[in-house]
Amino acid sequence: MTPEPGRDTVRWIDERAGASPALKAALRYVFPEHWSFMLGEIALYAFLVLVGTGTFLAFFFESSTAETTYHGSYAPLAGERMSLAYASTLRLSQDVPGGLLLRQTHHWAALVFIAAIVAHLLRVFFTAAFRKPRDITWAVGVTLLMLAVLEGFAGYSMPDDLLSGMGLAIAYGVAMSLPVVGGNAAFLIWGGEYPGTHDFTTRLLTLHVFILPAAIGLLIAVHLAAVIRTHHTQFRGPGHTERNVVGTPTWPAYALRSLGLLSATAAVLFLLGGLVQINPIWQWGPYEPYLATNGAQPDWFLGWLIGGLRLMPPLEIHFWGLTWVPNPFWGGAAFPLVVFGVLYAIPWLDRRLTRDWARHELLDRRLTRDWARHELLDRPRDNPQRTALGMAFFA
Amino acid sequence: MSPWHVIVAAVLLALRGGRRGPEPEEPVDPRERRVPYSSRAQLLVAVLLVLAGLAGLGFSAIYLVHPGHETQWLGLALGGAFALLAAALIVAGKAVVPQEVAVETRSQLVHEQAEQEVPQLVAEGGEGLTRRRLIAGAAGVAGIGVGAALVTPAASLGPNVGERIDAIPWRRGVRVVDERGRAILADDVPPGTFVTGFPEGASLRDLASPIVIVRLPPSTIHLPEGRSQEEWAPEGLLAYSKICTHAGCAIALYRYPSFRATQQRPALVCPCHYSTFDPARGADVIFGPAGRPLPQLPLQIDPATRELRANGGYSASIGPSWLNANRGGA
Amino acid sequence: MRRVALLLALALIAPGVALAAQPDGRALFQGSCSSCHGLAGRGVRSRGPSLERAGAQAADFYLRTGRMPLANPDDPPVRSHPAFTDAQISALTAYVASLGTGPPIPRVDPTSGDLAAGRRAFTDHCAGCHQVVARGGIVTGAIAPPLQQATPREVAEAVRIGPYLMPRFTRRQIDDGTLNDIVRYVQWTKHPDDRGGWSIGNIGPIPEGMVAWFVGLLALLLVIRLIGERSPR
Numbered sequence: 001m002t003p004e005p006g007r008d009t010v011r012w013i014d015e016r017a018g019a020s021p022a023l024k025a026a027l028r029y030v031f032p033e034h035w036s037f038m039l040g041e042i043a044l045y046a047f048l049v050l051v052g053t054g055t056f057l058a059f060f061f062e063s064s065t066a067e068t069t070y071h072g073s074y075a076p077l078a079g080e081r082m083s084l085a086y087a088s089t090l091r092l093s094q095d096v097p098g099g100l101l102l103r104q105t106h107h108w109a110a111l112v113f114i115a116a117i118v119a120h121l122l123r124v125f126f127t128a129a130f131r132k133p134r135d136i137t138w139a140v141g142v143t144l145l146m147l148a149v150l151e152g153f154a155g156y157s158m159p160d161d162l163l164s165g166m167g168l169a170i171a172y173g174v175a176m177s178l179p180v181v182g183g184n185a186a187f188l189i190w191g192g193e194y195p196g197t198h199d200f201t202t203r204l205l206t207l208h209v210f211i212l213p214a215a216i217g218l219l220i221a222v223h224l225a226a227v228i229r230t231h232h233t234q235f236r237g238p239g240h241t242e243r244n245v246v247g248t249p250t251w252p253a254y255a256l257r258s259l260g261l262l263s264a265t266a267a268v269l270f271l272l273g274g275l276v277q278i279n280p281i282w283q284w285g286p287y288e289p290y291l292a293t294n295g296a297q298p299d300w301f302l303g304w305l306i307g308g309l310r311l312m313p314p315l316e317i318h319f320w321g322l323t324w325v326p327n328p329f330w331g332g333a334a335f336p337l338v339v340f341g342v343l344y345a346i347p348w349l350d351r352r353l354t355r356d357w358a359r360h361e362l363l364d365r366r367l368t369r370d371w372a373r374h375e376l377l378d379r380p381r382d383n384p385q386r387t388a389l390g391m392a393f394f395a
Numbered sequence: 396m397s398p399w400h401v402i403v404a405a406v407l408l409a410l411r412g413g414r415r416g417p418e419p420e421e422p423v424d425p426r427e428r429r430v431p432y433s434s435r436a437q438l439l440v441a442v443l444l445v446l447a448g449l450a451g452l453g454f455s456a457i458y459l460v461h462p463g464h465e466t467q468w469l470g471l472a473l474g475g476a477f478a479l480l481a482a483a484l485i486v487a488g489k490a491v492v493p494q495e496v497a498v499e500t501r502s503q504l505v506h507e508q509a510e511q512e513v514p515q516l517v518a519e520g521g522e523g524l525t526r527r528r529l530i531a532g533a534a535g536v537a538g539i540g541v542g543a544a545l546v547t548p549a550a551s552l553g554p555n556v557g558e559r560i561d562a563i564p565w566r567r568g569v570r571v572v573d574e575r576g577r578a579i580l581a582d583d584v585p586p587g588t589f590v591t592g593f594p595e596g597a598s599l600r601d602l603a604s605p606i607v608i609v610r611l612p613p614s615t616i617h618l619p620e621g622r623s624q625e626e627w628a629p630e631g632l633l634a635y636s637k638i639c640t641h642a643g644c645a646i647a648l649y650r651y652p653s654f655r656a657t658q659q660r661p662a663l664v665c666p667c668h669y670s671t672f673d674p675a676r677g678a679d680v681i682f683g684p685a686g687r688p689l690p691q692l693p694l695q696i697d698p699a700t701r702e703l704r705a706n707g708g709y710s711a712s713i714g715p716s717w718l719n720a721n722r723g724g725a
Numbered sequence: 726m727r728r729v730a731l732l733l734a735l736a737l738i739a740p741g742v743a744l745a746a747q748p749d750g751r752a753l754f755q756g757s758c759s760s761c762h763g764l765a766g767r768g769v770r771s772r773g774p775s776l777e778r779a780g781a782q783a784a785d786f787y788l789r790t791g792r793m794p795l796a797n798p799d800d801p802p803v804r805s806h807p808a809f810t811d812a813q814i815s816a817l818t819a820y821v822a823s824l825g826t827g828p829p830i831p832r833v834d835p836t837s838g839d840l841a842a843g844r845r846a847f848t849d850h851c852a853g854c855h856q857v858v859a860r861g862g863i864v865t866g867a868i869a870p871p872l873q874q875a876t877p878r879e880v881a882e883a884v885r886i887g888p889y890l891m892p893r894f895t896r897r898q899i900d901d902g903t904l905n906d907i908v909r910y911v912q913w914t915k916h917p918d919d920r921g922g923w924s925i926g927n928i929g930p931i932p933e934g935m936v937a938w939f940v941g942l943l944a945l946l947l948v949i950r951l952i953g954e955r956s957p958r
Binding site: 033034035036037038039041042074075076077078079080093094100104108111112115116119162163257260261264265268269272274275276277278279280282283284285291292293294295296297298299300301303 | 840841843844845848849852853854855856857858860861862863864869910913917918919920921922923924925927928929930931933934935936937938940941942944945946948949950952953954955
């Protein structure tokens with residue numbers, strides 16, 4: 001046989017893994033071409049940037065609240081007492097070459113990651129792509145959103161600066177507010193009364209660097225596997241049926257375009273990371289429980305919760321000398337539980353309301369073009385989030 | 396279903412009525428394959444790739460030279476490199492390689508045969524299991540026991556149950572000091588100012604430590620039942636926990652009118668969710684979401700030195716509420 | 726002869742002109758302030774407080790920052806263009822000082838202040854209302870203004886007076902050295918260390934979220950519009 005490097009390589013793989021049919025299927029997998037189908041990819045690629053930049057940061061961050069005195073180059077903090085967590089983040093931002101770029105890129109990537117998830121969720125929702133057989137995919141996606149929000153909060157709380165420290169205090173207040181079990185739950189998480197055990201920052205680190213990224217990575221894999229198994233949906237169009245997919249095969253065009261999107265995502269994030277300042281912890285200063293600043297806000301993806309916490313009237317349920325429902329529960333726990341509960345229930349609610357239990361592969365374009373009509377259906381579901389987002393922005 | 400649901404479903408059904416079910420097979424075959432054969436596009440891709448490489452080298456150069464405060468240049472270089480790479484890939488993906496519209500048939504998800512066989516296979520595996528109830532019960536015991544064992548180590552995260560913190564650092568006679576440990580005197584707190592105090596010798600980080608001290612005209616003070624001004628507010632000096640009873644932020648805002656006739660009354664305010672407390676009325680909540688007033692710390696003034704000291708413990712539990720929080724009889 | 730007469734006339738008029746150029750603090754007060762603060766500065770019920778203990782310190786602050794005169798006693802006094810010239814302000818300040826026993830204009834020397842101590846003191850006492858880099862903030866029912874326009878003297882005056890709804894800080898709590906530190910820090914906040922790039926207001930996550938959506942995600946939306954198709958094919 002004449003040597004053919006391409007075929008010989010594939011044979012080498014086949015002899016060990018029998019993978020050539022899978023490779024062929026992968027190369028010929030058809031992607032629908034509508035631009036709105038690429039929102040999920042933006043989220044995926046932002047996640048890759050997060051992992052890459054985060055790995056770098058993990059080499060420099062010291063997750064201890066043990067105190068040190070600052071002797072670095074930043075004059076307004078000269079001689080200041082601060083935790084190692086704060087000091088190491090300062091050093092990373094000011095003395096490590098490229099440190100500030102990677103730290104800011106990491107934080108921008110987190111904000112864009114969750115924004116892309118939300119945009120992707122909205123697209124899937126308004127085109128009703130969550131219908132059977134993709135209701136499991138939807139559930140995995142909603143879980144990913146929840147984990148991403150938690151991961152983001154843990155991430156920006158690690159440097160122990162004034163802004164994020166205030167946020168952690170509020171998280172403690174919300175944990176305490178869980179009816180009956182709140183006190184024990186909060187003490188378990190913090191290892192005692194707030195500000196908690198001296199290595200609380202290590203708990204945040206374990207959550208943020210090990211547990212949550214592993215969970216998110218795993219669920220992304222499950223999500224993608226589900227997408228591939230059920231195949232993408234598609235809009236209606238010439239030649240589009242409920243039994244086929246019309247679009248571009250992976251190789252070569254779609255792969256190149258998608259890699260281009262990966263590159264573009266990295267580009268946007270690194271440009272933001274270098275050009276637009278985010279979370280300048282040296283300006284906020286180190287955290288102490290008896291200090292506060294005006295204008296403290298959580299990152300945008302938790303803005304809906306601060307809105308909920310602020311707008312709730314001063315209602316606490318207490319009788320027989322016990323406080324059964326402290327106030328932060330309503331805005332800080334019940335509200336997000338309801339919103340996520342509704343999100344999870346959407347495929348089921350949709351089936352019940354439209355009395356449509358069939359499998360769907362074609363997207364209902366009416367839902368995307370006819371805004372008035374889907375507002376009728378969706379106002380009860382969308383209301384919590386839209387109202388909350390509005391509240392958050394007002395707050 | 397409420398009338399609302401009926402209307403909505405009816406509207407939807409009316410809209411979708413004619414569109415239920417799969418589309419009839421269209422005679423159009425959308426497949427096509429077009430090769431651009433563009434020399435210019437390939438040249439463009441090449442140029443973009445080279446520029447991307449140069450930008451990447453630029454990034455490394457700036458990094459190594461380290462001129463100081465170079466974050467913006469590093470970002471431009473690296474971001475620029477990725478942007479150029481992205482442009483190259485997109486041009487290649489849209490104008491160089493073959494552009495194809497393909498059709499793929501969806502796989503059948505339902506497999507009638509296997510759906511019958513799977514439960515049968517599972518059931519066959521249970522042949523010989525005659526004492527099912529016994530085994531099931533025993534399995535339940537194992538599940539609970541081993542499952543509990545897997546979860547129990549999480550308890551190590553928290554403090555020992557017996558260590559629950561009820562001790563607070565304030566007791567009768569403890570001196571009020573500032574952040575640096577210097578005593579706070581009654582005359583350090585004239586009307587209009589607010590001072591943060593701590594118990595002498597205690598950790599500043601303990602949530603029960605920080606208090607806010609203000610002075611108001613005694614005639615304007617109305618404390619709750621059981622708190623006399625002599626014991627709780629000598630000379631009109633009032634002390635409250637600095638930790639908000641809503642969610643635990645520090646109460647760092649004090650609103651004090653310079654002319655009461657046209658301006659709002661004095662108030663302690665929390666910057667997180669704007670719980671607003673009236674110090675003249677036992678830190679009652681006058682605005683915002685806090686569910687109970689700030690705990691008050693009674694004060695005494697040392698007759699010899701005029702130093703401020705605590706005259707007892709707080710009137711209620713400090714910080715955010717929980718099940719057993721002492722609400723102070725309010 | 727005619728020249729001598731002209732010179733004589735000028736000489737007679739000159740003192741009068743000079744006197745007229747010297748603002749009359751009392752007259753200014755009667756005209757612009759007494760309707761709320763009373764003819765002798767004793768205050769008018771429900772309109773304006775007594776100025777007996779205001780002193781040059783308060784008068785200088787309120788007049789230079791344009792917070793006074795206030796059109797309506799129920800309005801919040803906000804920074805605006807001063808209603809009087811420097812000379813008029815000096816005259817008014819001297820008059821108000823003469824009404825009682827108020828404090829003089831404080832001396833302040835930011836160059837002798839320590840920046841780190843100032844940051845610490847500002848965070849302790851001021852950041853709760855004015856925000857940690859003095860960008861201003863909100864209190865229930867009022868606004869704490871940003872401080873980038875405040876001069877060192879104005880900062881020192883405000884700390885000691887506690888104008889409008891602001892609390893006041895005496896030397897027992899913030900001594901003159903610490904006040905210099907705070908003033909030095911406030912000056913620094915005009916140009917904080919923004920080594921991370923465009924500061925988008927130095928107020929934290931809200932503008933950051935807007936940039937993430939309206940710059941970051943928007944840019945990527947444009948990219949995918951470029952890559953993908955618009956109408957389904």
